[in-house]
Amino acid sequence: MTRVVVDVMLKPEILDPQGQAIQRALPSLGFDQVTAVRQGKHFELEVDGSDAGAVADQVARTLLANPVIEDFRVHVAD
Amino acid sequence: MTRVVVDVMLKPEILDPQGQAIQRALPSLGFDQVTAVRQGKHFELEVDGSDAGAVADQVARTLLANPVIEDFRVHVAD
Numbered sequence: 001m002t003r004v005v006v007d008v009m010l011k012p013e014i015l016d017p018q019g020q021a022i023q024r025a026l027p028s029l030g031f032d033q034v035t036a037v038r039q040g041k042h043f044e045l046e047v048d049g050s051d052a053g054a055v056a057d058q059v060a061r062t063l064l065a066n067p068v069i070e071d072f073r074v075h076v077a078d
Numbered sequence: 079m080t081r082v083v084v085d086v087m088l089k090p091e092i093l094d095p096q097g098q099a100i101q102r103a104l105p106s107l108g109f110d111q112v113t114a115v116r117q118g119k120h121f122e123l124e125v126d127g128s129d130a131g132a133v134a135d136q137v138a139r140t141l142l143a144n145p146v147i148e149d150f151r152v153h154v155a156d
Contacts, residue, residue: 001113007085007120022121022141029140033126033133035079042085042120043100048111055111062107063100 002052003077008065009040040070044077052076080130081155086143087118118148122155130154 010016019038026034043064047055053076065072088094097116104112121142125133131154143150 009120009122019121025141026137031133031137031140033130034123034137035126036122036124038122040120040122042087042118043097044087044114044116044118045112046114048113052111055109059104059109059112062109063103 002047004045004047004052004056005075005077006043006045006056006060006064006072007040007075008043008060008070008072009038011069011071014069080125082123082125082130082134083153083155084121084123084134084138084142084150085118085153086121086138086148086150087116089147089149092147 016038023037056074060072101115134152138150
């Protein structure tokens with residue numbers, strides 16, 4: 001069994017209102033040093049078999065990300 | 079400016095209905111090899127100054143994660 005991590009982010013040209021809301025809240029909490037925030041999704045999959053990375057890539061493409069507006073990265077953890 | 083990534087996941091003992099919904103959908107899409115899915119949040123911050131990791135850790139603790147039910151990891155990207 002292999003642990004695979006998939007991170008899904010909005011493409012850079014797509015507005016990210018969640019990230020912007022966080023960024024706007026930070027100065028009033030004392031965090032002036034943070035100049036940009038973008039929020040995405042993080043998935044941890046456990047995959048059986050030898051081709052875990054390829055399976056996770058297909059899962060990400062089919063179900064986890066919307067390739068029109070999102071990019072994803074797959075990392076095989078062990 | 080330093081890029082810092084913060085990943086926020088529900089603690090292992092907390093139920094994750096989003097992850098379960100994904101996991102239940104996978105066999106009907108042909109992905110029988112995926113035995114577990116957990117979903118969390120992924121943040122990419124740009125932080126000014128030399129103590130970017132420490133600032134991001136404080137931001138995560140204060141605003142990005144609920145430490146009662148969530149764990150977070152901070153990685154300084156460059």
